[in-house]
Amino acid sequence: MRERFLKRAGFWLLLALMMMERGLSVGNPSSGPGGLPVPSSPGPGFALSLGPEFYGTSGRPLKNGDIFNFIDGGGVVYLRYEFNAVVHTVFLDKNKNSITVDIFDMGSHRSARNAHDDESICPSGYEMISIGVEAKAYHFEPDYFIYFVKGKYLVYCHVGNDALSRLLNAYAKTLFQEVL
């Protein structure tokens, strides 16, 4: 009896640890291939303009191809880590302001963190901000973008008009808290 209990407890403990390591997300409004989370709209006035597009690895491409179809040769830096897939989404408002969200499944939390620390993925020149987690924020006029990590995901949010940087900060916070 005790042995069976220990076996079961061990199984559930192992499963929980695996989930933590793989960064399984909670509360996704929707998900794509491989359980990739699909972000919701940044808010009123923004509608889906492109995507969600799904890209995998060269050996395991998804609906829209592989990482190289997505970011050309630059994709090679993601393959240094445990990159699995990315979902790419663009939202547009009536003034043609675009907000892009790319959610990279980096295989594990450690891998996502390592990618976040890699200057060839998240370059220098950032400011650390808090969106519920420490995030890297970049302001290259007129662009503003943010990188953060949650679980096994490396998340990139971008707005082409830096006048909307506060909106992007709030959206990144929502993504961190609710979407993933």
Place this chain on the structure above:
Amino acid sequence: MSRNAKRRILWPIAIPVILMAAVSNGRSGNPAAQAASKSKVVTVRSPKAVDSRNRCNAGEVKAMLEQGLRTLTGTASAREAWMTLGLKPEDVVGIKINCNNWTIKLSPHPEAVAALSESLSSVVPLNNIVFYDMTKSDLEDAGFTRNAAKNGVRFITTDADAGYDDQERLTKIVTSLCTKLINLASLKSVAPTNEKEPLDVSLFFKNHVGSLTAKDAPKSHDDYDFVANLLARPSIRKKTILNLCEGLRGSYKRGVPWYWGGIVLGIDPVASEYVAVEIINEKRIQEKEKPFATPPYLTIAEKKYGLGTCQPANIDWVRLER
């Protein structure tokens, strides 16, 4: 006649012949002759071309393009310049643009595209001007609207409009549709911090990765010879009349932009790429970053495929500042 007597007669003839040959080869001290034997690359830069919010001055960019074309070809007008480059009224000219905008927008400004279209239309009808890239989503992401209609400048993509030539493994836009090509690159650095990675820049050579089949494109990521051979493919080599880099906004390291405010024009793709790398390096030095080495595929392109030169001594870099 003795041998000495023959020498006395021949030397006065031989010396001028030898001197003339030296001059015609550009090996003399004559700077004009030396420049003529070099690959000319023209850069035109203007502080008025783009502002710090990436807003482009259409009139200034048009003037820069026209000035660059005239200087490159030694002609008096853009129309003459295009004709000198080999463009004919019946040509369909394909312009490969780089619409990959990850993470910051570095694809050509619509104003620059409009200036190029207007200039080309001095020779060919508007509908014979075809801007293209690999995918419709990239094209639209870069701010262009697809137009495959029979009027106006065309903006098309391989996935939506053309497909691939199975033999040449290139987009049919290059192999079948177009009779002339312009390689319109962005001033883009993709430098990973790992120095072993070969991917420092994405300029004229990498731009045509977007003309390859999706299956072949990844080969360009770690194979120098493959990259060098890209522009040596018969359809690309034979049809390309101009290499033009729109560097109003470029990146000097991956994901970090700056406003260079200029364009690069050249007929020799190797020399043009060399100059574009030097422009990025000037900024890198200014920012205390280690300059990029000459990309190894340029040496292969020069030595193995005879596409041009990456030897600074053989490049006539004409810098125009407005």
